[in-house]
Amino acid sequence: MEKKNGVFIGVISAVILLAASVFSYSVSIKKKPDGLWDLISNPSWLGDWPRWLDFPLKEWANAGIDWLVETYGYIFDAINEGLLGVYSSLTSLMVLTPWPVFIVFAAILTYFLSGRKAVVTIIVAACLFSIGLLSPKLWDKMIETTALVVISISLCALIGFPVAIMMSRSDRVRNVVLPVLDLMQTIPAFVYLIPGIMLFGLGAVPAIIATVIYAVPPVIRLTDLGIRMIDSEVIEAADSFGATPMQKLKIIQLPLALPAIMQGINQTTMMALAMVVVASMIGTRGLGDEVLLGLQQLNVGRALEAGLAIVLLAIVLDRITQAYGKRLQERKSDEG
Amino acid sequence: MSKIEIRNIYKIFGPDPTSVMPLVKGGANKQEVMDQTGHVVGLDDVSLDINEGEIFVIMGLSGSGKSTLIRHLNRLIEPTSGSIIVDGENVLKLDAKQLARFRQSKMAMVFQRFGLLPHKNIIENVGFGLQIQMVSEAKRNAAAQEKIDLVGLTGFEKQYPDQLSGGMQQRVGLARALATDPDILLMDEAFSALDPLIRTDMQRRLLELQTSLKKTIVFITHDLDEALFLGDRICILEGGRIAQIGTPEDIILSPADDYVAAFVGDVNKAKVLRAKSVMVSPRKLTAAESKKSVQMPVNALLEDLMPIVLKQGNIIEIIDDAGTVVGQVGGADIAAALEKDNLSA
Secondary structure, three states, X not given: OHHHHHHHHHHHHHHHHHHHHHHHHHHXXXXXXXXXXXXXXXXXXXXXXXOOOOOOHHHHHHHHHHHXXXXXXXXXXXXXXXXXXXXXXXXXXXXXXXXXXXXXXXXXXXXXXXXXXXXXXXXXXXXXXXXXXXXXHHHHHHHHHHHHHHXXXXXXXXXXXXXXXXXXXXXXXXXXXXXXXXXXXXXXHHHHHHHHHHHHOOOHHHHHHHHXXXXXXXXXXXXXXXXXXXXXXXXXXXXXXXXXXXXXXXXXXXXXXXXXXXXXXXXXXHHHHHHHHHHHHHOOOXXXXXXHHHHHOOOHHHHHHHHHHHHHHHHHHHHHHHHHHHHHHHHHHHHO | OOOEEEEEEEXXXXXXXXXXXXXXXXXXXXXXXXXXXXXXXXXXXXXEEEOOOOEEEEEOOOOOOHHHHHHHHOOOOOOOEEEEEEOOEEHHHOOHHHHHHHHHHOEEEEOOOOOOOOOOOHHHHHOHHHHHOOOOHHHHHHHHHHHHHHOOOOOOOOOOHHHOOHHHHHHHHHHHHHHOOOOEEEEEOOOOOOOHHHHHHHHHHHHHHHHHHOOEEEEEEOOHHHHHHHOOEEEEEEOOXXXXXXXXXXXXXXXXXXXXXXXXXXXXXXXXXXXXXXXEOOOOOOHXXXXXXXXXXXXXXXXXXXXXXXXXXXXXXXEOOOOOEEEEEOHHHHHHHHOOOOOOO
């Protein structure tokens, strides 16, 4: 069967390649040979890539995006409105919050997630304080960046968990999703920033979309892995007691995969932060914006301050998201 | 009607099992099918009946299909063809919902490596089957506590599985299986991962529990001594086929083929044979003999009779449940039963 599949795929790809060549030959307009005789009598085209073999993917993609904008524009507008609404209300809420309240809130969150560890809590509070200390205007920029990251991670979790759960249940889904994840991680971010701008305009929303595309793979991969690593006999035991798939998920799979899931959330957070900084190129405000301005004005000091603020924010986000996962693992080894 | 009826079960592993069925039905053995098609024959025309309240042991070496067979009973594995009837109900006809109900109420399984939930404590583990049935927490804790007491783990309720020894973990597994009060217990090499001393202890506990529980127990093992000790009846599997089904004594005294004979050749027969299968018809005892004679029940093991005969050189009268003498056993009878070549006695 494996063998049969291999032959099948081979034949299919050969047919597709042939069809693509024939197709390119027939639609292209650049100095196409007059006929078969021309091809044979003047084989100079073998030396250089034949210019008349030109697959019109570019035109198709552009036409596709245009069509998408024209036909389903209202859907993207709705998404745009919705995300923008969430983003701006979250930002203004956090901006309006007095800074000591914000720091205390972050500290309390860290304290309880880390299992009452004073050191981590103090590090987080100190890092946040230092951002404001670097330059007061960086505080507001930091808030904007944080809002983007928080919304992106929430979307990543919302999309990532169901996909990961489906992947862990079916090898077929996994085989389809894995290459897509590879693609998402390797295609340069700017490539999908452009259609993002066309669909959603400049600003925060395409940044969020691009960030989700870039940052969602780790949480999917690690959730899938975490569920698959669970001892098969435990799953078999649940089956033998007549557990439904939902019960298995709730009672066994998610709790046991939680350390891996938290690791995935942590990775996703770090990647989201990196992407949110890059997204300043498409007009997203925030810390990345400051770096970009510093770059454009050759103002090293300004870029350095913003860069340091990004590092401090990264430490804060990393500590908070790792604290919980670490606590889970420590509890596990305590029991051992 | 038997509790469980298994009829003509075939299980073939591979990409296209049905295409291989004619070959297997035509009598090709496991190796031939493997060579010709690359498919693995798990079970080859297995039919057996398991009676209510008995301990039915399925014995075989690894690759004999015993673990595959037990997983057919609750359909953790689907057969390629055949039927499985439990309490008159065809298990293979159940849809997903009915199957879940069936697994919740009819059977519970005990696993070789215990299959406990590492993130739940003992009482939660034991109550797991009831949690699946949406029983309220108070009720399932009460039921779980009762079974924990039954297997002798009182005081360990709040511990986690990895804090317990292997034997204790398997007692948790047993308690968990009993907590849903199933008719049928499936035990898949349940004691194989335990140390020898603990294993013997667990075997004793199981038999002791069984005298009051009277469950139908299907027990898988690769250990002949365990099979002979626990089993009311034993099924020996070889290469996915049934080599022999019978009581421990049937198997010891009249092995069906060379494979079974080789298997049972080294068994300590004194631990298996009972008075009823070695006794001879009673004759009138002399006055001297009857003075020393002792009475033993028909189900007494040979190893219990031997010391009496050896110590006092007397003849044992064998009595049935009603107390009437049905036979007698002397030193010569025991010697004859224990002689190695005398397998077909």
